Amino acid sequence: MPSTQPALSFRETTKRFGEVVAVNRISLDIEADSFVALVGESGSGKSTLLKTINRLVEPDEGSVLLEGEDVREADPPMLRRRIGYVFQGVGLFPHMNVGENIGIGPRLAGSKLSASRIGELLDGVELDASYAGRMPDELSGGQRQRIGVARALAGNPHILLMDEPFGALDPVTRDALGGRVRKLHDTLGLTTVMVTHDMAEALLLADRVLVMSEGRIEADCTPHELLDGAGGLIAQKLVAVPRDQAAALAELAQ
Numbered sequence: 001m002p003s004t005q006p007a008l009s010f011r012e013t014t015k016r017f018g019e020v021v022a023v024n025r026i027s028l029d030i031e032a033d034s035f036v037a038l039v040g041e042s043g044s045g046k047s048t049l050l051k052t053i054n055r056l057v058e059p060d061e062g063s064v065l066l067e068g069e070d071v072r073e074a075d076p077p078m079l080r081r082r083i084g085y086v087f088q089g090v091g092l093f094p095h096m097n098v099g100e101n102i103g104i105g106p107r108l109a110g111s112k113l114s115a116s117r118i119g120e121l122l123d124g125v126e127l128d129a130s131y132a133g134r135m136p137d138e139l140s141g142g143q144r145q146r147i148g149v150a151r152a153l154a155g156n157p158h159i160l161l162m163d164e165p166f167g168a169l170d171p172v173t174r175d176a177l178g179g180r181v182r183k184l185h186d187t188l189g190l191t192t193v194m195v196t197h198d199m200a201e202a203l204l205l206a207d208r209v210l211v212m213s214e215g216r217i218e219a220d221c222t223p224h225e226l227l228d229g230a231g232g233l234i235a236q237k238l239v240a241v242p243r244d245q246a247a248a249l250a251e252l253a254q
């Protein structure tokens with residue numbers, strides 16, 4: 001029987017930084033296998049909410065449950081194995097080659113990835129196994145970002161968290177890598193939460209779009225619902241950007 005337990009649950013989760021309420025009493029469940037995009041203007045609390053999942057941020061109030069278990073109760077190395085994390089800039093260790101960078105999580109947990117497993121992870125992000133021997137400064141930004149995804153998946157996580165993972169990439173690379181990550185999400189049966197500024201990316205990749213504003217969830221809709229006009233003013237202002245661009249392009253093409 002398929003499990004009906006949510007992969008992630010926020011329960012009145014709150015985080016303040018001084019006077020700023022970055023995350024304001026958020027409660028919601030995220031279903032296993034879903035791909036959720038977190039969008040909203042700069043400073044709306046997206047990254048802070050994401051980081052409460054892997055405990056880079058500890059909530060002041062409320063809790064976060066991972067497959068029913070309070071993340072505060074989970075052993076941190078276990079949590080890192082269950083949750084892959086990709087962020088803008090990737091943070092590869094410059095003195096380690098690609099293979100060593102991909103294997104860093106398992107190595108810290110006391111196991112060594114085999115060359116064939118590293119090859120498999122590279123293949124997952126459409127890079128040849130020979131990349132394992134390259135140094136990070138021999139890679140393009142897009143390739144580094146791919147390595148970041150491979151590294152996040154090295155421990156066979158159930159959950160993939162991504163914080164503006166494609167933000168610094170050119171549009172073609174960004175689009176290709178986004179599509180690749182969506183495929184990996186589907187084939188590996190991941191639950192993915194992705195922070196993005198880009199509503200078009202959210203609409204194209206996600207099953208569910210959460211729009212944040214001032215620490216709260218303003219809209220919680222499927223891409224179809226958003227395109228049909230749901231979600232309220234803030235969400236619709238964000239949807240208008242790609243829609244207006246598409247309309248302008250269609251006009252130009254006539």
Ligand SMILES: Nc1ncnc2c1ncn2[C@@H]1O[C@H](COP(=O)(O)OP(=O)(O)OP(=O)(O)O)[C@@H](O)[C@H]1O
Pocket residue numbers: 017020021022040041042043044045046047048049197
């Ligand atoms: N470590 C911190 N110390 C103090 N304030 C912080 C810290 N991290 C975040 N904030 C504040 O919390 C609020 C939410 O920030 P957060 O980074 O979560 O927003 P965001 O929606 O991810 O923004 P962006 O899209 O610009 O990355 C902002 O007002 C920010 O300045």
